[in-house]
Amino acid sequence: MTTPLVDWLRAQDDETLATLLRLRPDLGVPPPADLVVLATRAGVRASVHRACDDLDSVTLAVLEAAVVADADTAPVAVTELARLLGPDLGAETLDAALAALRARALVWGPDDALSLVPAAREVVPRHPGGLGRPASGPAGSSALPELLAAVTPEERRVLEALAAGPPIGRSRSGADPDSPVGRLLARGLLLRVDPETVELPRQVGIALRGDRPMGQVPVAPPDVGAVNRGADVVDRTAGGAALEVLRRLDLLIAFWAHTPPPVLRSGGLGVRELRRAAREMDTDETTGALLVELALAADLVAESDGVVPDWVPTTTADVWAAGGPEIRWATIARAWLDLPRLPGLIGRKDDAGRPISALSDGVRRPLAPRDRRRVLAGLAELPAGTAPSSAAALADLLAWRAPRRGGRLRDELVTWVLAEATVLGVVALDAISGPGRALLTDPDRLVAALRVALPDPVDHVLLQADLTAVAPGPLETALARELDLVADVESAGGATVYRFTEATIRRALDAGRSAADLHEMFAKRSATPVPQGLTYLVDDVARRHGQLRGGMAASFLRSDDEVLVTEVLAHPGTAALELRRIAPTVLVSPLPLVELLDGLRAAGFTPAAEDPGGAVLDLTDRGRRTSPRRRRRTTARSGPPEQDAEQLAALVSRMRAGDAMAGVRRGTAAAATNGSTLDMLRSAAAAHRSVWIGFVDAHGVAGERVLAPHSVGGGVVEGRDTVNGDVHRVPLHRITSIALVEDPD
Incomplete structure (x- = not known):
C-alpha cells in the first residue's frame, strides 16, 4: 500500500524535518502553514530539480533505478533497486544513497515499499x-x-549496440523484412x-545486460592523481x-589616473583599451x-560621473594603497572569491554573436562564487602542498560529485578558476596555498596566513x-x-x-627631498658602495634644481641670480608665460603655478615650487579620482538564506502546530458553550x-489559534x-468552537 x-513526513521526528529544510531551503520560503504544504512543495518539479543538483553520480544512479522500477506509481523494494543496479553497488553504498534521497524527501517509505516523488521522472535523462x-x-x-x-x-550485434545505450537507433533498412532490423521488428524485439x-524495449x-541492468554504475570517485609539491x-x-x-594593480591605477579609458556605450571596456x-x-x-x-570588484576603479564617463580610480584606491601587502591582498582575494562574474568569458561571443567585453554585464554570472568555492574545496581536501595531476582530473572528480552542476561550461570553469587563483596566489603549482585555504575556510586568519607566506x-x-639598483626581495x-x-622600475620579478x-x-x-637626503639614503640603504656616477648625477641635478622659485601670485x-632671471625673461620659450619683473630677482605671471613650472621646464629650465616658508612644495599630479560606488557585497548563495538550528526548530514547530490545527478543522470541533x-x-x-479554539475578536x-x-x-x-x-x-465569551489537539504518537 502506498504511503x-x-x-x-508526519511520522518523522523534528530533527529529520529540520534536516529536510536545511537541505532544501526553498521548501521553507515562505514558511509552510503545515506539513501538507511542505509535502506539496517537496513534489514541485522546480524544487526537485534544485534538490538533485547536489546529488553525486551514485545517488543519481539510484534515483534513475527507482524511475526504471516505476517507484513513482507503485512502491518497490530495495532488493529490486539492488538487482537493477548490479553487483558493483554494495549494500552500504546503496543504503547511503537512499539515506540521501530520503533526507531530501525524494523517496520515502520502508525498505520493502519505497515510493518516489513523481517529479523525479522529469529530472533523470529521457532514457533512464x-x-x-x-x-x-x-x-x-x-x-x-x-x-x-x-x-x-x-x-x-544490432541488439547489443542499442543495449549499450542509447536505446534509439536510425536504420533505413527497417522497411526491408529480410534485413536484421526488419526481422527484429517482426518478432517484437525492436519497436x-x-x-x-x-527503439529497443x-x-x-x-x-542483454545480464547482471548489470543499469549498466556500469560509477561507484568510486575518479582518482585525481595527487602530486606532492611541498607545502613550503x-x-x-x-x-x-x-x-x-x-x-600590477598599482600600475593599472597609476595608468588610468592619468589616461582613463572611456566607458563603451554598451558598457564595459574596449578591446584596445584592455590591450x-x-x-x-x-x-x-x-x-x-x-x-x-x-579592480572594479574591490571598488578601486569606477565609472566617472561626467557626461562622457570613463574608467577612473576611486578615492578608495588611495586608502587601499596605503595599507600593508597582506591587507591589500586580502581585499583583492575576498573580492575575487565573491565575484559574481566569469572573467574567462571575456573575448567570447554572447548569444547574439557579439564579443563579451571586460567590465560589461555580459560577464555577470550570479552562480560564479558557488562554483569557485566548489573548485577550491576540491583542492582543499588534498593535504597541504598536494596538487591534482591535472585540471582535467579535478574536473572529473567534481563532475562525479555533482553531475548536474556547471552546465556546458563545467569543465572550463575548473580551468578558469585554477588559472585565476594561480594569478592571485590562492593556488600555486596547482595546489591550494596556505592563504588560499584560509580564504576558503577561515577568512579571519587570511592576513596572518599571507604574512607567513x-x-x-x-x-x-x-x-x-650603471645607475641601477637591485632589490633582492620585497x-x-x-x-x-x-x-x-627617486627611480623607475625597469624590470620586476x-x-x-x-x-x-x-x-x-x-x-x-x-x-x-634634498641632495643630502638622497646621499644619506643611498649610503644607509645600499649593501654595495655608492657608485660615483650616481653621486655626480644627484649633485648635478640638485645644483640646477630650485634656483628658480615659483609662488602663488597667481x-x-x-631667484638669487639676477642674470638667470634676465635670461628667463629673454628666452623665446617663455613668452607665453606672460612673465614680468617686479623686482631684480622676482617675476610674476597670471598663470597658475603648475602651468608656469611646466612651461619653464619645457623651455629647458629646472624650477622648483615653494610654499610661503620657502620650503620645496610637492606638486606631483596624482591623476584623477572619482567617488567609490560602495557596491553591495555578494555571496555565493544562489537560493534562500540558510537558517540556523534554532530557526529551523521554530519552523518545524510551526508546521506541527499548523498540521494539528488542520487536523482539528478536518475533524469535529465542538460548538462552544460556557460550561x-x-x-x-x-x-x-x-x-x-x-x-x-475558534473565536471572534x-x-x-473570525480567527483560530492553538493554545496551551x-x-x-x-x-x-x-x-x-x-x-x-x-x-x-x-x-471565554468570544470562543465559538473548541477541540482538544491530539498528542502525536
Whole structure:
C-alpha cells in the first residue's frame, strides 16, 4: 500500500524535518502553514530539480533505478533497486544513497515499499539507465529468453549496440523484412518509432545486460592523481604571486589616473583599451582582463560621473594603497572569491554573436562564487602542498560529485578558476596555498596566513655602476616608497631593478627631498658602495634644481641670480608665460603655478615650487579620482538564506502546530458553550494539553489559534500559542468552537 508523502513526513521526528529544510531551503520560503504544504512543495518539479543538483553520480544512479522500477506509481523494494543496479553497488553504498534521497524527501517509505516523488521522472535523462520504454508485446512476455536465443549473430550485434545505450537507433533498412532490423521488428524485439527510427524495449535491454541492468554504475570517485609539491614551496610561490598582483594593480591605477579609458556605450571596456592596460601592467590580455575586473570588484576603479564617463580610480584606491601587502591582498582575494562574474568569458561571443567585453554585464554570472568555492574545496581536501595531476582530473572528480552542476561550461570553469587563483596566489603549482585555504575556510586568519607566506622584507638594495639598483626581495614599505620616488622600475620579478635618471632625481627633489637626503639614503640603504656616477648625477641635478622659485601670485618666480632671471625673461620659450619683473630677482605671471613650472621646464629650465616658508612644495599630479560606488557585497548563495538550528526548530514547530490545527478543522470541533468551554479548558490546563479554539475578536473578525492553556478564570483563558510561543488572553465569551489537539504518537 502506498504511503502518501505527507503521512511519512508526519511520522518523522523534528530533527529529520529540520534536516529536510536545511537541505532544501526553498521548501521553507515562505514558511509552510503545515506539513501538507511542505509535502506539496517537496513534489514541485522546480524544487526537485534544485534538490538533485547536489546529488553525486551514485545517488543519481539510484534515483534513475527507482524511475526504471516505476517507484513513482507503485512502491518497490530495495532488493529490486539492488538487482537493477548490479553487483558493483554494495549494500552500504546503496543504503547511503537512499539515506540521501530520503533526507531530501525524494523517496520515502520502508525498505520493502519505497515510493518516489513523481517529479523525479522529469529530472533523470529521457532514457533512464540508457534503457528504452517497456514493451507489452513479445518482448514483455515470458518467451523473451527463447526469442533472444534464436537471434542470428548479425541481429545480436544490432541488439547489443542499442543495449549499450542509447536505446534509439536510425536504420533505413527497417522497411526491408529480410534485413536484421526488419526481422527484429517482426518478432517484437525492436519497436518502430518512425519510418527511420527504432527503439529497443526496456525488457530486452535489461535481459542483454545480464547482471548489470543499469549498466556500469560509477561507484568510486575518479582518482585525481595527487602530486606532492611541498607545502613550503607552494606557499613561497603563492607569496610571490600575491606581490606581483599588487604591483600590477598599482600600475593599472597609476595608468588610468592619468589616461582613463572611456566607458563603451554598451558598457564595459574596449578591446584596445584592455590591450593598453595589459601592456602597462606587463602581462597578457587574459590576466589583464582578470585584474581590471578585480579592480572594479574591490571598488578601486569606477565609472566617472561626467557626461562622457570613463574608467577612473576611486578615492578608495588611495586608502587601499596605503595599507600593508597582506591587507591589500586580502581585499583583492575576498573580492575575487565573491565575484559574481566569469572573467574567462571575456573575448567570447554572447548569444547574439557579439564579443563579451571586460567590465560589461555580459560577464555577470550570479552562480560564479558557488562554483569557485566548489573548485577550491576540491583542492582543499588534498593535504597541504598536494596538487591534482591535472585540471582535467579535478574536473572529473567534481563532475562525479555533482553531475548536474556547471552546465556546458563545467569543465572550463575548473580551468578558469585554477588559472585565476594561480594569478592571485590562492593556488600555486596547482595546489591550494596556505592563504588560499584560509580564504576558503577561515577568512579571519587570511592576513596572518599571507604574512607567513610572504618573503621577509629586505631593508637594503644593491646599487650598480650603471645607475641601477637591485632589490633582492620585497622591500620594506618606507624604502619601497622612497625608491619609487627617486627611480623607475625597469624590470620586476624575484629581484626588482630600479633605474636612476635625471628626471627621477628631479622628481625626488620636486617632492621635497634634498641632495643630502638622497646621499644619506643611498649610503644607509645600499649593501654595495655608492657608485660615483650616481653621486655626480644627484649633485648635478640638485645644483640646477630650485634656483628658480615659483609662488602663488597667481604665481611668481624668484631667484638669487639676477642674470638667470634676465635670461628667463629673454628666452623665446617663455613668452607665453606672460612673465614680468617686479623686482631684480622676482617675476610674476597670471598663470597658475603648475602651468608656469611646466612651461619653464619645457623651455629647458629646472624650477622648483615653494610654499610661503620657502620650503620645496610637492606638486606631483596624482591623476584623477572619482567617488567609490560602495557596491553591495555578494555571496555565493544562489537560493534562500540558510537558517540556523534554532530557526529551523521554530519552523518545524510551526508546521506541527499548523498540521494539528488542520487536523482539528478536518475533524469535529465542538460548538462552544460556557460550561463545555470552561470544563475543556480546565481539563487541558491540568493535563498540559493543547486546544484549538475558534473565536471572534473585538471587531467581529473570525480567527483560530492553538493554545496551551495554563490559567482559566475570571472569564478569560490565558495560554501560550504553540506556533510562535506568544502568550494570549482570550475572553471565554468570544470562543465559538473548541477541540482538544491530539498528542502525536
